[in-house]
Amino acid sequence: MPQFILDLVYGNFVKGLADFGYEHGRNVDVIRRFDMFSDRVATMGEMVALVKPDVIVAPATLQAVEARKATSTIPIVCGALADAVHLGLIASEARPGGNVTGIEPYISGLPTKQIELAMEIAPRARCAGLLTNMNDPKGPPQVGDLKVACQALGLSVVEADANTPSDIPGALATLANKKVDIVVVLQTNLLLVRCEQIGAIALEKRLPTVFGYREHVVHGGLVSYGVDLRWCYRRTAYFVDKILRGAHPRDLPIEFPSKLWLAVNLKTAKALDVVIPAALLARGDEVIE
Incomplete structure (x- = not known):
């Protein structure tokens, strides 16, 4: 994966966590999927079974679909969610209703x-x-x-x-x-x-x-x-913070970038x-x- 994509997704998410007072290794552990095995990328099911994370952060819709197949209970936050109702990931943008929420970067018009x-x-x-x-x-x-x-x-x-x-x-x-x-x-x-x-x-x-x-x-x-994807991935930390403090994804409305x-x-x-x-x-x- 190109370094600029890692910086875009992971780097901005970590900056977002810092906005809410989280620091990797101090009060939160962030495990990147591609760090799990040295010789191959772990499947989402393997990650969920081995790590049992409190929340899964998916960079885009394809990964959110994969995560949803692996678990219907662990919260999933997606920084670039699309066609989520049609794919069965959420019931509606205002009331997601399941274990998936996040940001939809595709704006009408x-x-x-x-x-x-x-x-x-x-x-x-x-x-x-x-x-x-x-x-x-x-x-x-x-x-x-x-x-x-x-x-x-x-x-x-x-x-x-x-x-x-x-x-x-x-x-x-x-x-x-x-x-x-x-x-x-x-x-x-x-x-x-x-x-x-x-x-x-x-x-x-x-x-x-x-x-x-x-x-x-x-x-x-x-x-x-x-849409500025840097903002989207930084904003995913807001949802993670809410979930770690007890909120459920079903009650966290999908957000849309304003700029x-x-x-x-x-x-x-x-x-x-x-x-x-x-x-x-x-x-x-x-x-x-």
Whole structure:
């Protein structure tokens, strides 16, 4: 797993614990799943049986599903939860009702804003490419919303799906061959973890890219607008603190981030000969030069 992902998830969660007075080894023990066995990654069932944790922190939906299969009693907090009702993880966002709660980083209306952002940097665009990852529960809802947003702006859409790292080069090549004007990359686990690969290939193919996570822009993407995952993972400590003090996940409503983050990579823009409007730069929370 890339170091930046460990820093993003684990590092920010530890910072969140510190906000509530917790320090690993002093008044709380944090056991990372990949620390459990030296030769292989422990299964979730093995971890639950061996450690019997007071709470499980899952970085994303796929891990929350795995944890829920392993236990229906130990509290599970997820920092990036999606499609949780449909997957049977919670009864509702207001009253989760089971042993799962956390933060939902997918905000209604965000795909429309991302397409509008794409049109700001490529005002003459007529065709948008979507790099999808439909095996991830977060994928299909985003694709539906993005298509609606594109239709409203008169953009045609080309999709290319990637569900393994080896799929990514071919998917981006497909979008380049179709001569899309701009590419929107979905917010999923796989596409986030492979952000360096995506950034490098998109630059090679001269594809302007729009993302939901700033981490993509830090690693060579063009622009992003969406939830700040650093906040999400730091905020998971709030739920853990509540649970350790006696609260039950069923009574802790799902939270939604209140601020969105706009990041721009001017180095990538220069390499692609893309002019970033001054008004967009003025709104930026993070500009990489």
